[in-house]
Amino acid sequence: MRITALARIGCMGAFCVLCAVASPSWAQDDDAQDRVLRVCQDPNNLPLSNRDGSGLENRIAQLFADKLGWKLEHTWYPQRMGFIRNTLRAKLPDSDRYKCDLVTGVPVGFDMGLTTRPYYRSTYAMAYVKGHGLDDVHTPEDLLKLDVARRKALRIGAFIRTPAVDWLLQHGLIDQMVPYQHQSGDPEQYTGEVVDHDLADGKLDVVIAWGPIVAYFAQHAKPETPMVVVPFPPDASGLRYDFEIAMAVRHGDKALRDRIDSLIGSSQPEIAALLREYGVPSVPMQPD
Structure with missing residues (x-):
């Protein structure tokens, strides 16, 4: 499997990228x-999307449909190997129409579609349960300042092939890592379970994962397991933890891409409000 920016971010279930594909430009017409x-x-895939419409990307898609005065339709498929092949690149049976035309969350630089301008930028974050001996940890560096015995006793959940693993390697904590895979094969499993279940239940001391996921499930933790979220700041060592998130259409569908670009531009106040509602750790966007 070729490692891409999407796999590195680890925020959407890690696509298995095979190749980019061209498609006709008449779809948007x-x-x-x-x-x-x-x-x-x-x-x-909360907090990003859910069949009940409660995800961040669900809400933004509905916002765009409302502004266009259009009906919103979904093609549902787990975001793992085969997602693009079975959604954006798949046609309806006995039809020339594609099943769907817009993927609502991809990293800038995603090469399996034509990407829009970014609509937010976030970063990796760690989370821990308050009152369990880590309350003095307010930055990632604070975790490194714990005494050696305490550090060696930590159980740190992290998804493989993500910046979290790079950070653990760089700081000699890889032996404390409890590895997780994005593609479990079970569509009922979701990335946030590492926070929602394993951290809350005491199987882990710390989780390091994509910030929107960590923050959302920490925000919805039970009162008896309040959680603290610690975003990763920019790193002078060259490791990257923050990424800009865009949307994607099929290659060649410039008309729809431009329409979505315009909606992203005109919807900045609403998008910012939704990001705050979902607790997304926001990083200032890169200048054009």
Whole structure:
């Protein structure tokens, strides 16, 4: 499996990227005529998307559809190996129409589609349960200042092939890592379980993962297990923890890409409010 920016971020279930594909540019013209915004989303990937419409990307897609005065339709598929092949690149049976036309969350630089301008930038974060001996940890550096015996006793959950692993390697904590894989093969499992279950239940002392996921499930933790979220700041050592998130259409569908770009630009106040509502650790966007 080729490691891409998406796999490095680890925020969407890690696609298995095979190749980019070109497609005709008439798809958006048809969409404009029938006034339907067709999005490709994961049905069980909170805080980003969920079949019940409660995810951040669900809400933004609905916002865009409302502004266009269009109907919103979904194609649901778990965001793991085969996601793009079975959604953005898949046609309906006995039809030339694609199942969906817009993937609502990809990293800038994603090469399996034509990307929009970014609509937010976030960073990795760590989380721990308050009152369990880590309350003095307010930055990642604070964790490194713990005495050696305490550090060696930590159980730190992290997803493989992500910046979290790089950080643990750099600071001699790889032996404390409890590894997780994004692609479990079980569509009922979700990335946030590492916080929602394993951290809350005491199986882990610390979780390091994509900030929007960590922050959302920490925000929704039970009162008896209050959690603290510690975002990673920019790192002078060259390790990267922050990423800009965009949307993607099929290669060649510039008309839809431009329409979504315009909506992202005109919806900045609403998007910012949603990011705050979901507790997303925000990093200032890179200048154009």
